[in-house]
Structures are given as structure tokens and as C-alpha cells.
Amino acid sequence: MTEITTSLLTLDARTQKRNAAERRFRAYGLAAVLTGLLLLVILLVSVLSNGLGAFRQTFVTVDITLDRAQIEEAEAALVKTKIYRGFIEDNIAASLEAAGVTEANDASAAADLLSKDAAASLRDWARTRLESDGEKWSKSFDFLAAGRIDGYLKGRVTMESAALDSKVTPEQLQLADTLRDAGVLVVKFNTGFFTLPDASENQVEAAGLGVAILGSAYLMLIVLFLALPIGVAASIYLEEFAPKNRLTDLIEVNISNLAAVPSIVFGILGLAIFINFIGLPQSAPIVGGLVLTLMTLPTIIISTRAALKAVPPSIRDGALGVGASPMQTVFHHVLPLAAPGILTGTIIGLAQALGETAPLLLIGMVAFVREYPAGPPEGFFDPASALPVQVYNWTQRADPAFFERASGAIIVLLIFLAIMNITAVFLRRKFERRW
Amino acid sequence: MTQNRAKIRTEGVNVHYGATHAIKDVTLDIPDKTVTAFIGPSGCGKSTFLRCINRMNDTIDVCRVTGIITIDGEDIYDRRIDPVQLRRKVGMVFQKPNPFPKSIYDNVAYGPKIHGLARNRAELDEIVEKALRRGAIWDEVKDRLSEPGTGLSGGQQQRLCIARAIATEPEILLMDEPCSALDPIATSQVEELIYELKNNYSVVIVTHSMQQAARVSQKTAFFHLGTMVEYGETDEIFTNPRDERTENYITGRIG
Ligand SMILES: Nc1ncnc2c1ncn2[C@@H]1O[C@H](COP(=O)(O)OP(=O)(O)OP(=O)(O)O)[C@@H](O)[C@H]1O
Numbered sequence: 001m002t003e004i005t006t007s008l009l010t011l012d013a014r015t016q017k018r019n020a021a022e023r024r025f026r027a028y029g030l031a032a033v034l035t036g037l038l039l040l041v042i043l044l045v046s047v048l049s050n051g052l053g054a055f056r057q058t059f060v061t062v063d064i065t066l067d068r069a070q071i072e073e074a075e076a077a078l079v080k081t082k083i084y085r086g087f088i089e090d091n092i093a094a095s096l097e098a099a100g101v102t103e104a105n106d107a108s109a110a111a112d113l114l115s116k117d118a119a120a121s122l123r124d125w126a127r128t129r130l131e132s133d134g135e136k137w138s139k140s141f142d143f144l145a146a147g148r149i150d151g152y153l154k155g156r157v158t159m160e161s162a163a164l165d166s167k168v169t170p171e172q173l174q175l176a177d178t179l180r181d182a183g184v185l186v187v188k189f190n191t192g193f194f195t196l197p198d199a200s201e202n203q204v205e206a207a208g209l210g211v212a213i214l215g216s217a218y219l220m221l222i223v224l225f226l227a228l229p230i231g232v233a234a235s236i237y238l239e240e241f242a243p244k245n246r247l248t249d250l251i252e253v254n255i256s257n258l259a260a261v262p263s264i265v266f267g268i269l270g271l272a273i274f275i276n277f278i279g280l281p282q283s284a285p286i287v288g289g290l291v292l293t294l295m296t297l298p299t300i301i302i303s304t305r306a307a308l309k310a311v312p313p314s315i316r317d318g319a320l321g322v323g324a325s326p327m328q329t330v331f332h333h334v335l336p337l338a339a340p341g342i343l344t345g346t347i348i349g350l351a352q353a354l355g356e357t358a359p360l361l362l363i364g365m366v367a368f369v370r371e372y373p374a375g376p377p378e379g380f381f382d383p384a385s386a387l388p389v390q391v392y393n394w395t396q397r398a399d400p401a402f403f404e405r406a407s408g409a410i411i412v413l414l415i416f417l418a419i420m421n422i423t424a425v426f427l428r429r430k431f432e433r434r435w
Numbered sequence: 436m437t438q439n440r441a442k443i444r445t446e447g448v449n450v451h452y453g454a455t456h457a458i459k460d461v462t463l464d465i466p467d468k469t470v471t472a473f474i475g476p477s478g479c480g481k482s483t484f485l486r487c488i489n490r491m492n493d494t495i496d497v498c499r500v501t502g503i504i505t506i507d508g509e510d511i512y513d514r515r516i517d518p519v520q521l522r523r524k525v526g527m528v529f530q531k532p533n534p535f536p537k538s539i540y541d542n543v544a545y546g547p548k549i550h551g552l553a554r555n556r557a558e559l560d561e562i563v564e565k566a567l568r569r570g571a572i573w574d575e576v577k578d579r580l581s582e583p584g585t586g587l588s589g590g591q592q593q594r595l596c597i598a599r600a601i602a603t604e605p606e607i608l609l610m611d612e613p614c615s616a617l618d619p620i621a622t623s624q625v626e627e628l629i630y631e632l633k634n635n636y637s638v639v640i641v642t643h644s645m646q647q648a649a650r651v652s653q654k655t656a657f658f659h660l661g662t663m664v665e666y667g668e669t670d671e672i673f674t675n676p677r678d679e680r681t682e683n684y685i686t687g688r689i690g
């Protein structure tokens with residue numbers, strides 16, 4: 001009989017094979033993670049490179065000085081904005097002179113570089129002056145430059161493309177160069193992108209996300225205040241109180257099914273019930289909010305029930321054992337332990353709702369809205385837009401400048417989503433307790 | 436010893452978990468101001484029977500209890516009985532320690548708080564201290580009352596749960612293997628507590644330790660495969676068992 005001794009220092013064949021399999025498995029996992037990261041980076045780079053430009057805008061800086069007589073004269077005229085445009089031209093001429101531009105000092109041509117609403121915004125300012133005391137006022141205005149000029153300074157429009165373009169001429173671009181060198185034409189951060197309402201096709205420079213951000217905020221408020229209490233109450237009832245029978249099984253299956261229903265179906269439902277049957281206004285955040293609430297409820301219910309299930313039954317026994325009522329047991333012991341899970345589920349549901357487009361298209365939130373909705377709660381019934389719908393809307397327009405703005409809106413949307421998800425992680429960390 | 440009147444009476448109690456018949460036709464009277472021990476091999480239904488007495492089995496969907504259980508002559512499975520009120524009267528220490536994931540203080544104070552036993556903070560402090568002292572854990576936790584109860588060792592957690600159960604001053608205390616995780620010193624402290632509680636309450640204790648049953652209890656019931664085989668004075672059961680199965684179990688031949 002031979003004695004077999006094996007050293008721990010040499011690996012036997014089985015161990016070697018097992019280790020190899022383990023190494024392969026890790027490599028697959030790593031490859032999967034890297035692929036995901038790579039795709040994310042590509043997405044971010046493409047969105048950022050297309051959209052960052054939307055946060056900066058070309059402005060024409062003009063010092064305007066007007067006296068009471070000038071304003072009163074303009075207000076008496078038939079075509080008022082034409083007079084105000086004249087004021088702008090006069091003051092540009094002065095600005096150019098001050099900046100030392102002598103050749104090509106054509107104030108009228110320079111005023112052509114301005115956005116169409118420059119005269120209107122000057123008039124708005126001037127009219128409020130009339131109500132105040134004083135005789136003469138001056139202010140440094142940053143008028144928006146026209147979309148094509150903005151495109152030229154950002155490199156989207158070139159001399160060659162301008163030659164073929166009916167909205168801009170190469171001469172105007174040359175003038176823009178001169179004005180830029182003189183410091184009259186500047187590219188800077190565009191707060192209007194966040195505050196201005198949408199604008200028409202030929203005024204891309206004035207288009208902003210103001211109404212869309214407000215609309216999305218209203219939607220989130222409605223969803224939060226409807227879906228969270230309803231969802232949590234439903235989950236607590238189903239999980240802690242409802243008898244387990246056929247009916248509750250049926251409800252359970254249906255809630256899971258509801259979570260998988262395509263969002264456009266909810267849009268059709270909203271159109272049929274909230275607008276056509278109940279008669280709520282079209283394009284209003286209240287309808288969008290209700291539809292998104294229906295969509296978010298299953299997400300919240302499923303995650304809340306999972307969070308409640310994860311609370312060990314022994315905690316419930318302990319509470320019942322000292323004579324707590326079932327409701328005291330839930331509110332004093334179970335709910336606090338389930339809170340992180342509920343919060344995470346809610347925020348994920350809200351984030352989903354924030355990015356949802358299809359149902360909002362169906363209930364008319366894609367309409368062109370220039371007016372800000374009123375403050376809540378009346379504003380819930382005013383027409384509004386929403387961020388993802390605004391993105392969709394802008395990508396449908398012909399002017400490539402709108403594509404830049406759509407990408408910018410996507411960045412804003414992504415930032416909001418990131419903030420929500422970080423909040424979810426943060427809350428989770430903060431409230432997580434061990435037992 | 437003098438025989439106290441029956442505090443808990445059970446008559447023909449059967450418990451089913453779905454298709455499993457866990458308790459078969461158990462009839463016994465548990466006297467007041469006495470310690471009663473339930474012994475028997477694992478899985479014979481001791482915990483199940485204990486949980487019938489404070490209706491904890493209500494929380495298990497598949498569990499069905501039939502028969503009659505009365506406390507002080509009142510049928511606790513009567514429709515008019517509120518199990519919440521019943522559990523205030525019948526405290527329980529569970530087989531597995533289950534402190535709340537709250538501070539040690541809050542663990543003990545919770546019961547008195549929801550039942551309004553303390554009018555102010557000072558009274559509550561007093562109740563908590565008294566309960567922790569009787570639970571033989573005061574000295575170990577008096578400096579860390581605000582730390583979570585879940586951070587204690589297994590044995591400390593069990594004593595915390597005992598303190599939690601007696602803080603509400605129940606009339607009956609059900610203890611499911613309260614000493615299974617305790618060292619000999621803590622065990623003897625808990626046994627002293629049980630002995631003291633006996634002056635005012637009925638205590639029902641499930642235990643796997645024959646010595647403990649012999650030390651603390653006046654009455655012992657032996658369960659086997661869901662039936663109650665023998666019930667009587669503890670001395671009788673241990674010195675002169677009538678049933679062969681009881682004798683085999685006590686002497687270590689089944690279990
Ligand atoms: N929740 C439950 N669902 C289904 N069956 C159960 C449940 N709890 C207990 N049982 C069954 O009932 C029987 C008795 O269990 P029980 O817990 O009362 O035993 P025990 O005597 O306390 O045992 P141990 O000494 O190990 O604690 C066992 O056969 C067990 O499988």
C-alpha cells in the first residue's frame with residue numbers, strides 16, 4: 001500500500017479548474033460593468049457637447065438713455081416698436097463711437113443683429129419709467145442677439161452657410177466680428193434659458209425652459225402629494241391588515257401588471273377620463289399630474305410593500321406582545337424601519353415620472369405655451385409644458401439652434417434626475433438602521 | 436402546598452397550522468400565583484400552546500385555534516374580547532430575543548407609554564429602572580440607556596425583553612425559553628425574578644432544562660408530538676412520572 005500525501009502548496013486539477021472558472025466569471029462581470037460605463041460616457045459626451053452651448057448666449061450690450069418726452073412721443077405713435085428700434089439704433093451708434101469703432105459704423109445694420117423682441121423689451125422698461133418720478137433715465141441693456149449671430153459666435157454658422165441663408169448675410173457676420181472686437185457683442189451665461197418661456201420658430205434666441213421647469217415642478221408636486229400617501233396607505237393595508245385571500249391575490253397581481261403597462265396607455269386613459277369625461281382643462285399640470293400619479297402608484301406600492309416585508313416579523317411580535325394595537329405596531333415600529341425603502345421607491349417613481357413624455361403628449365402638454373402658469377394651486381389648471389415634452393418639442397423644429405437647446409434641456413433634466421437620485425441615496429444612508 | 440384557584444383554564448384546545456395538527460386536544464388548568472413549566476422535545480408544540488394564551492397565533496394566517504381558553508373565567512377567544520387588551524394583561528417573552536431597534540430606555544418605556552402607566556418623565560424613569568433591575572440587567576446598561584437595544588449581546592437582549600415584558604405589569608407572564616441564551620449567573624438571576632413574580636402573577640415558562648423546571652416551577656406539563664402527556668405537581672413529575680414517555684424524556688431517552 002502506498003501512502004498518498006498531498007501538499008497544500010500544489011494545486012490539484014479540480015481546484016485549478018475551479019479557480020479558472022472563477023477568474024473567467026469575474027472577467028465577464030468586469031467587462032459588463034465597463035461596457036455600461038463606456039455607453040454612459042458616450043451618452044454624456046454627446047449630450048454635453050451638443051447641449052452645453054445652450055447655457056451661453058450672445059448678447060448686445062447697449063447703454064440706453066431716454067427722457068420722458070421721447071417716451072411719451074413713442075407711446076403716442078401708431079407703430080410704437082418702430083420708434084423704440086430707432087432709440088436702440090441711436091444708442092448703439094453712441095456705444096460704437098465710445099468703443100472706438102469708426103469704420104463700418106452703421107447703427108441700423110448693427111440693430112439688425114438684435115433679436116426681434118429687443119424693441120419690445122425696451123418699451124416694457126420705458127413704460128414703467130413713465131410711472132416713476134424723474135425726467136431722464138439710462139440703463140445698460142443686454143439685448144439678445146439674433147439666433148444666427150449667436151450661432152456664428154458659437155461656430156454653428158459660417159460665412160459659407162450664411163451665403164446660402166435667407167436670414168443672415170456674410171456682411172452681417174463681418175459686422176458681428178467688428179462688434180465682438182469692440183466688446184459690444186459678448187457671449188455669456190444665459191439665465192434666460194431657465195426663466196424665459198418657449199419662443200416661436202424665428203426667435204430661437206429667446207426660447208427658454210421657464211414654463212417647462214415650472215410645469216415639471218407642478219407635476220412633481222401633484223404626484224408626490226397624491227401618489228405617496230395613497231401608495232403608502234395602500235401598501236400598509238395590503239401588507240399588514242388585509243386578509244390573504246383570492247381577492248387580495250388578484251389585487252396584488254394587478255398592481256404588478258399595472259407597473260408594466262406602457263405609459264402611453266395611461267395617457268389615453270387620462271385623455272378619456274380626466275379631460276373628456278370629467279372635463280378638466282387640456283395641457284394642464286393637474287391632468288398630467290393625475291396621469292403620472294396613476295403611473296407612479298404601482299412603483300411606490302411595490303417598493304413600499306417590499307420595504308414592509310423586509311421588516312422582521314419578530315419586531316411586530318414584540319410590539320403586539322407588550323399590548324400595542326396593530327396600528328401602533330405599524331406606525332411606531334414597522335414604518336420607521338421601512339422608511340428608507342419607501343423613500344427610495346418614491347424618489348425613483350418620481351424620477352420616472354419626471355422623465356415621462358408619452359402620456360403628456362396625449363393630454364396636450366406639448367402645446368406651445370408662452371404664458372407662465374399661476375402659482376399653485378390655481379396654476380395646476382393653467383396650460384403648461386414639461387421638461388421632457390419641451391425636449392421633444394424642440395427637436396421637432398427646423399432651426400438647428402433648437403437642437404442645441406433641446407440638448408441643453410436634456411442636460412437640465414439629467415441634472416434634476418441626478419439630484420433626485422443622490423437625494424435617494426443620501427436619505428437611504430441617513431435613515432438606514434440595523435436590527 | 437396550597438392549591439390556588441385556576442387562573443387559566445383550557446379545554447379541548449386544538450391548533451392547526453394549515454394541514455399540520457400542532458396541538459391535539461389539550462385540557463389543563465393553570466393556577467394563579469404559580470410557576471408552571473412546559474417541557475417536551477423540540478417541535479412538540481410548547482411555543483404554539485403558549486402563544487394561544489395571549490392570542491399571538493392570531494397573527495399567523497394559517498393558524499386555527501379551536502377549543503376553549505379562559506382567563507379568570509372569561510373566554511379569551513370570545514368575539515367581544517379585544518386581543519390588544521388581552522395582551523396587556525398577558526405579557527410574553529419570546530423564544531428569540533427581539534428588542535426593538537430603539538434605545539434600551541425606549542424598549543422598556545414603550546409598553547408603559549402606550550398604556551399610559553406613567554404620568555410624567557420621572558415616573559417613567561422609575562418604571563424603566565425597576566423593570567431593568569428585575570430583569571437583572573440594570574447594572575450592565577444603566578450607563579448606556581440611550582444606546583440601541585439591538586447592540587447588546589444575545590443574553591443581554593433576552594433580559595432586556597424580559598424587562599420590557601414586566602414593565603407593563605401583566606397579570607400573567609408567558610416565557611418561551613427565557614434562559615436559553617443566558618450564562619449561569621444571569622440564569623439564576625432570572626430564576627430569582629420568576630420566583631419573586633410568582634407572589635403576584637402566574638408565570639408559564641417553556642424550558643429545555645429539566646433542572647430549571649425542577650428549580651422554579653410548582654407545576655409541570657409534559658408535551659409530546661402535540662399532545663399533553665402528563666400534567667401535575669413538579670415534584671411528582673420528576674420523581675414519580677406516571678407515563679412511560681415522560682420518564683423516557685426526563686431521563687434523556689427521547690428528546
Ligand atoms: N408559523 C408556523 N407555521 C406552520 N407550522 C408551524 C408554525 N410554527 C410552528 N409550526 C409547527 O408546529 C409544531 C410545533 O411547533 P412549536 O414551535 O410550538 O414547537 P416547540 O415545542 O416550541 O419547539 P422548540 O422547543 O424547538 O421551540 C412544529 O411541528 C412546527 O413545525
Ligand SMILES: [Mg+2]
Pocket residue numbers: 481482483530611
Ligand atoms: Mg418553541
